[in-house]
Amino acid sequence: TQLLEQSPQFLSIQEGENLTVYCNSSSVFSSLQWYRQEPGEGPVLLVTVVTGGEVKKLKRLTFQFGDARKDSSLHITAAQPGDTGLYLCAGVRAGGTSYGKLTFGQGTILTVHP
Amino acid sequence: DTGVSQNPRHKITKRGQNVTFRCDPISEHNRLYWYRQTLGQGPEFLTYFQNEAQLEKSRLLSDRFSAERPKGSFSTLEIQRTEQGDSAMYLCASSRTRGDEQFFGPGTRLTVL
DSSP: OOSSEEEOSEEEEETTOOEEEEEEOSSOEEEEEEEEEOTTSOOEEEEEEOSTTOEEEETTEEEEEOTTSSEEEEEESSOOGGGOEEEEEEEEESSSOOTTOOEEOOOEEEEEEO | OOSOEEEOSEEEEOTTOOEEEEEEOOTTOOEEEEEEEOTTSOOEEEEEEETTEEEEEOTTSOTTEEEEOTTSSOEEEEESSOOGGGOEEEEEEEESSTTSOOEEOOOEEEEEO
16 A cells, blocks of 8 residues: 555646646655656656645646645646656655655656657 | 766676665765665665664665665665565665755666576
């Protein structure tokens, strides 16, 4: 059972379409990060959200942290072929001694066709 | 480039051989993490160092795995008597303090034949 459930696992869309990726859990997280990973490379950090209800924008990407800090979403407006990649959500669980270790979702493979 | 670096980038070995990977974190980062990622999955935590102290190990890290960070700078991850199930991408990440963003290296892709 995944602590962080990410959906959908696969997303294939046309250039110009909008999309949303979801990251859900029954656990509370002190922070949640979104990463983008290219094949054969390490994840690259896109954003960190720490406050319940927080919304952050990065050009055409909008990230939201749920009020209860159990879920998050990534919305991409007018997707471009350059957005193609694996998107990962990852969180640091609240409470306990987690030393900041990240728990990852299983990822969403996004393909944007020209 | 002052990011996290990992060597080698790729390693192909035969079952039963030992392998060692190296990670050089961002210089001012005192926290270092190792993760393992198999195809189609998100990374899974393996172990964590604060400076030279190894403070947490995952149950995924069997007795065949050992990690060190002798001077609180670079770290090594050794796998003894490799098995085909060890084939994966091994990722290293570093951060300054607890809760700060972790920055990942490019990973070492291990293939055990």
